[in-house]
Amino acid sequence: MKIGVLALQGAVTEHMKAIKACGAQSIAVKQGEQLKELDGLLLPGGESTAMRRLIDYAQMLPALTEFAKNKPVFGTCAGLILLAETVEGEEAHIGQMRMTARRNAFGRQVDSFETELAIEGVSDSFPAVFIRAPKIAAVENGVEVLATHEGDIVCAKDRHLLACSFHPELTGDRSLMKYFIEKMCSKQTVN
Numbered sequence: 377m378k379i380g381v382l383a384l385q386g387a388v389t390e391h392m393k394a395i396k397a398c399g400a401q402s403i404a405v406k407q408g409e410q411l412k413e414l415d416g417l418l419l420p421g422g423e424s425t426a427m428r429r430l431i432d433y434a435q436m437l438p439a440l441t442e443f444a445k446n447k448p449v450f451g452t453c454a455g456l457i458l459l460a461e462t463v464e465g466e467e468a469h470i471g472q473m474r475m476t477a478r479r480n481a482f483g484r485q486v487d488s489f490e491t492e493l494a495i496e497g498v499s500d501s502f503p504a505v506f507i508r509a510p511k512i513a514a515v516e517n518g519v520e521v522l523a524t525h526e527g528d529i530v531c532a533k534d535r536h537l538l539a540c541s542f543h544p545e546l547t548g549d550r551s552l553m554k555y556f557i558e559k560m561c562s563k564q565t566v567n
């Protein structure tokens with residue numbers, strides 16, 4: 377199994393390690409061409425505006441959008457924002473996941489926090505690290521809410537697309553990455 381990590385900016389190395397720890401091959405993706413060989417793609421946390429600029433510079437947006445239409449993609453934090461069909465107050469980016477993202481919904485960098493979350497079908501107590509995290513302000517019909525934090529949606533699944541507000545790569549708990557790789561990438565279902 378080959379899982380790519382969009383490697384233009386953000387928490388790339390940690391995700392590459394997490395993918396390897398789940399028994400898959402991890403590939404640092406810097407060009408659209410590389411997407412062809414992948415079974416799934418991870419969009420890391422970082423800064424979505426910076427990532428979008430680098431995506432445009434590498435002319436990758438059409439290839440990323442095409443990939444996300446029918447292949448498994450997991451967007452974490454800034455990656456969630458890239459995946460969202462609607463981003464409050466700004467243009468969408470890849471835009472394939474049927475939800476609305478609200479950037480920096482949990483405050484500033486100093487308001488970063490860690491909490492234990494119940495994630496449906498994944499874990500009863502997942503250690504979730506929130507760093508200037510977005511929340512999922514709304515989901516459309518058919519999108520499964522997998523986790524909430526104090527009423528806010530922080531993890532959801534839309535067909536072959538998965539997104540979470542927090543940084544799953546920053547702790548040793550690999551259960552969410554395992555879920556993505558084993559349950560979502562190995563099937564290769566096209567809608």
Ligand SMILES: NC(=O)CC[C@H](N)C(=O)O
Binds near residue numbers: 420423425454509
């Ligand atoms: N840790 C993160 O990925 C933060 C996301 C960042 N605040 C953004 O809007 O892109």
